[in-house]
Amino acid sequence: MEHIVFLTGRLAEKSVVQVLEGMTNAPFTWEVREIGLQVAALMTADMIRRRVPLPLRADRMIVPGRCRGDLLALSEHFGLPVERGPEEAKDLPLHFGQAARKFDLSRYSTEIFAEIVDAPRLDLDGIAARARHYAEQGANVIDVGCLPDTPFPHLEDAVRMLKDGGYRVSVDSMVTDELLRGGRAGADYLMSLNVDTLWVADEVSSTPVVVAREPHDMASLHQAIDALVARGKPFLGDPVLDPIPFGFAASIARYVALRERYPDVAIMLGVGNLTELTEADTSGINAVLLGIAAELRVSAVLTTSVSLHARRAVREADVARRVMHAAYEAQVLPKGIDSDLSALHARRPFPYDAEEIAAFAAQVRDPNFRVQVTTDGIHVYNRDVHVVEGDPFDLFPHLKLQDDGGHAFYMGVQTARAEIAWRLGKRFDQDQALDWGCQVERAVEDLQVWCATGTTKLKGSK
Structure with a gap:
């Protein structure tokens, strides 16, 4: 059986032991080594090399999740794999559960069409900027949206520019002349055709997206699909998703019926009628709709990002399609695969309870403040004080930082x-930004390099 050595600091040692003792039927034996520092997060590869003697009788070493330094060099030094574990000891069971089953989130089966809804009103630079933005968020196809009764003299130039930029392009219009112009300029897809306008698909090489002649007229959609199948021409069929409360449930039923009638045709699902027209966080909406897409084997979704509350809709769809594809392929619930769609609340926001934090505080022998959050509020403690409050303003008088502006600012931020983490139920880690999932771009952190000195630590600056 594999034997693993877990390295930690004095404050966390008891917790690490308790967690490992609670992991019944673990597929490994273990030992915990405290290597002579209080805070495990301050451990470095150089420190480990100096303080852990050779030879090390183990098959693997697990170091704290925020341990900085070159672990590959450390592995070579000890002659065994050295890996970062989770940032919190309480997450060790989850860490080993995830390690046992890894999901490949590079794979997906649903493509994303991202629509530039106001393309006629943008110049070419504006269209190019929007396309870059959507592609960076995960779009596979840039959809050039036309507007009713709005001239689009630069349609061909826009399509050619996007194609020259390496994008796949669709043109979205109910006007056959604009569809023909887009197709002749090189658009990969045209939407939306119906049974009466299928002739457009014979004039150009673009792949058509077909809809019903009139809303809810599924017979005409079937007629269009049958005609394209008979011609052997690729296409996508779209029964159209209606907004709440104007037929949403019935439109879901149309998608199910279409898949049952045509088990193998490519289907498009437009999600913008839900994400744009529902005043709710769009990450959950995208999760559900892309879950439906996974079950129905939908080939593509069409999304928009117009309303400010839907500003991350493309990125959310990208995350959701990967998670739901992984869940569908593995036939598991979409939990524990990836947390990027959980922007507001964490599954396990408070890893330690008040009693455990009190035990940590009792071991502290220095004046540095620690900040932790549990169900009863914000805990701030050092060797002299341990205060619990729900409001930072109530905490501040206990810290006695009136004459230390830099430290006061730092503690105000922390x-x-x-407080945000406590009220929302999010994970809080001191000195780290809160995790907002895919709602914000994360800076990539390199744990092989050291952090720069913070501005509140600089001495004598002017």
Whole structure:
């Protein structure tokens, strides 16, 4: 059986032991080594090399999740794999559960069409900028949206520019002349054709997206699909998703019926009528709709990002399609695969309870403040004080930082973040930004390099 050595600091040692003792039937034996520092997060590869003697009788070493330094060099030094574990000891069972089953989130089966809804009103630079933005968020196809009764003299130039930029392009219009112009300029897809306008698909090489002649007229959609199947021409069929409360449930039923009638045809699902027209966080809406897409084997979704509350809709769809594809392929619930769609609440926001934090506080022998969050509020403690409050303003008088502006500013930032985490039920880690999932772009952190000195630590600056 594999034997694993877990390295930690004095404050976390007891917790690490308790967690490992609670992991019944673990597929490994273990030992915990405290290597002579209080805070495990301050451990470095150089420190480990100096303080852990050779030879090391183990098959693997697990170091704290925020341990900085070159672990590959450390592995070579000890002659065994050295890996970062989770940032919190309480997450070790989850860490080993995830390690046992890895999901490949590079794979997906549903493509994303991202629509530039106001393309006629943008110049070419504006269209190019929007396309770059959507592609960076995960779009596979840039949809050039036309507007009713709005001239689009630069349609061909827009399509050619996007194609020259390496994008796949669709043109979205109910006007056959605009569809023909887009197709002749090189658009890969045209939407939306119906049974009466299928002749457009014979004039150009673009792949058509077909809809019903009139809303809810599924017979005409079937007629269009049958005609294209008979011609052997690729296409996507779209029964059209209606907004709530104007037929949403019935439109879902249309998608199910279409898949049952045509088990193998490519289907498009337009999600914008839900994400744009429902005042709710779009990450959950995208999760559900892309879950439906996975079950129905939908080939593509059409999304928009017009309303400010839907500003991350393309990125959310990208995350959701990967998670739902993984869940569908593995036939597991979409939990524990990836947390990027959970922007507001964490599954396990408070890893330690008040009693455990009190035990940590009792071991502290220095004046540095620690900040942790549990169900009863924000805990701030050092060797002299341990205070629990729900409001940073109530904490501040206990810290006695009136004459230390830099430290007061630092603690203000930390306790403000802690309050947000406490009220929303999010994970809080001191000195780290809160995790907002895919709602914000994350800076890539390189744990092989050291952090720069913070501005509140600089001495004598002017």
